[in-house]
Amino acid sequence: MKQSQFESRHQSDWHVFAQQLQALERGKSKPQHVDEFAGRYRHLCQHLALAEARGYSSLLVEQLQQLVMRGHQQLYRHRSPLGANLIRFVLGGFAQLVRREWRSLLTASLLFYGSLLGMGLLVYLFPELVYSVVDPEQVNQMEAMYDRDASRLGRFGERDSGDDWVMFGYYIMNNIGIAFQTFASGLLFGLGSLFFLFFNGLMIGAVAGHLTQIGSGQTFWSFVIGHGAFELTAITLAGAAGLKLGWALLAPGRWPRSEALRLAARQSVQLVAGAILLLLLAAFVEAYWSSMTSIGSNIKFAVGGGLWLLLASYFALAGRGRHAPH
Numbered sequence: 001m002k003q004s005q006f007e008s009r010h011q012s013d014w015h016v017f018a019q020q021l022q023a024l025e026r027g028k029s030k031p032q033h034v035d036e037f038a039g040r041y042r043h044l045c046q047h048l049a050l051a052e053a054r055g056y057s058s059l060l061v062e063q064l065q066q067l068v069m070r071g072h073q074q075l076y077r078h079r080s081p082l083g084a085n086l087i088r089f090v091l092g093g094f095a096q097l098v099r100r101e102w103r104s105l106l107t108a109s110l111l112f113y114g115s116l117l118g119m120g121l122l123v124y125l126f127p128e129l130v131y132s133v134v135d136p137e138q139v140n141q142m143e144a145m146y147d148r149d150a151s152r153l154g155r156f157g158e159r160d161s162g163d164d165w166v167m168f169g170y171y172i173m174n175n176i177g178i179a180f181q182t183f184a185s186g187l188l189f190g191l192g193s194l195f196f197l198f199f200n201g202l203m204i205g206a207v208a209g210h211l212t213q214i215g216s217g218q219t220f221w222s223f224v225i226g227h228g229a230f231e232l233t234a235i236t237l238a239g240a241a242g243l244k245l246g247w248a249l250l251a252p253g254r255w256p257r258s259e260a261l262r263l264a265a266r267q268s269v270q271l272v273a274g275a276i277l278l279l280l281l282a283a284f285v286e287a288y289w290s291s292m293t294s295i296g297s298n299i300k301f302a303v304g305g306g307l308w309l310l311l312a313s314y315f316a317l318a319g320r321g322r323h324a325p326h
Contacts, residue, residue, distance in 0.1 A: 003056045010047055017044055018067060024074040041071045049259055092319025094274040099315065101240060101271065104247070108197055108239035112232075115201030116208070123209030130210040133202050142207050146220045153223045153291045167291070171283035175231060176276060179238035183245075183272050190246020197239040222297040225304030226290045229311050230282035234275040241268035241275070 017040045024037065048064040098105060123130045130139060146153060178200065185192020211220040244264050252260030285307075290300070 001054070003054075003060065006047075006051070006054075006056065007060065013040065013043060014047075014064075014067065016040065017071070021067065021070055021074060025070070037071075038075055041068075041075055044068055044071060046259070046263075053256060053259075089270075089274070090277070094270075094277075095315050095318035097267065097270055097274070098237070101244065101267065104240035104243045105236060107243055108193070108236045111194060112197045112201045112236050112239060115198045116205040119202045119205030120209035120212070121205075123206050124213045127210065127213050130206045133206045134210075139210065142211065143214070143216065146211055146216045146223065148216070148219050153219065153293060165287070168283050168287035171286050172280060175234070175279045175282060179234055179272065179275050179279060182235060183238040183242045183268070183275075186239075186242025186245040186268075187249070188246070189249050190243050193239050193242030193246060197236070200235060218297050222300040222304075223290045225301060226307055227282040227286035229304065229307040230278040230285065233311060234278040234282065237271050237275040237278070241271040244268045244271075 017037075020037050020040065044064065045068055048061070048068055051061050051064055119133070134142075178196075182193055182196040182200070185196055208220065208224075211217060245261065245268050248260040248264035249257055255263065289295075289303075
């Protein structure tokens with residue numbers, strides 16, 4: 001695109017941004033207008049990057065640089081406190097983001113849940129197949145973890161309730177490690193995220209099919225249904241974030257790959273941040289609720305079903321009618 005066409009297309013946006021900038025500098029703009037200003041600021045940064053990459057005149061580049069510098073000062077001067085941003089994200093921004101990224105999430109979910117259900121069914125029908133993905137020692141450990149006579153379910157089942165906080169920390173570190181691995185490997189053109197979604201689905205499915213087949217299904221499913229709402233959703237969200245990075249590298253569109261990756265990373269990191277919040281909830285439920293044997297399976301199934309419904313309602317309804325963040 002020629003410089004004259006570039007300027008003609010975006011000049012009005014720069015003019016509006018400059019007017020908003022002047023109002024902020026003079027203290028005549030209200031704080032609630034900062035979100036709109038932030039969106040225009042991000043677009044201006046993109047325009048500056050394009051102008052520099054295309055070798056447009058130094059006069060235009062300098063003009064945009066000045067606007068960006070002034071905008072940066074005002075944006076971070078009026079930036080909302082971290083706590084307010086976090087609350088806004090939890091109350092609606094996260095759900096809005098997930099709805100916007102439904103394509104990546106659908107791809108990740110089909111691969112993860114498809115491999116999980118498929119492998120679970122195969123192992124249930126052909127029990128020896130479990131040893132093709134899980135070694136015998138791990139199979140024995142899983143059987144012990146979900147023994148109906150254990151004092152506590154899950155890892156280190158013979159612990160007492162006072163050790164639940166230790167398991168809470170263990171579950172956080174373990175689950176966040178899996179989620180970050182699934183996300184970061186998306187930089188391998190999405191292939192890493194695809195692999196870990198498929199692999200984790202196979203492993204979980206193999207264990208689920210085996211335990212169900214040997215008669216420990218009620219114990220196993222009553223254990224996982226509660227925290228699974230948060231944990232499994234978080235894994236698919238991390239996978240979706242990784243796939244978004246990979247797609248930016250494979251199909252950058254009109255942007256240079258580095259710029260396309262930068263733009264995709266902003267949304268992806270927010271998805272991962274939301275996934276981490278879900279994993280914190282999952283770890284708490286798993287350590288303090290799922291592992292309890294004094295509560296009947298039917299109650300656990302009812303509570304677990306309610307948590308799945310609550311999470312689905314949140315993603316479907318939260319943030320509707322509000323201005324979506326840029």
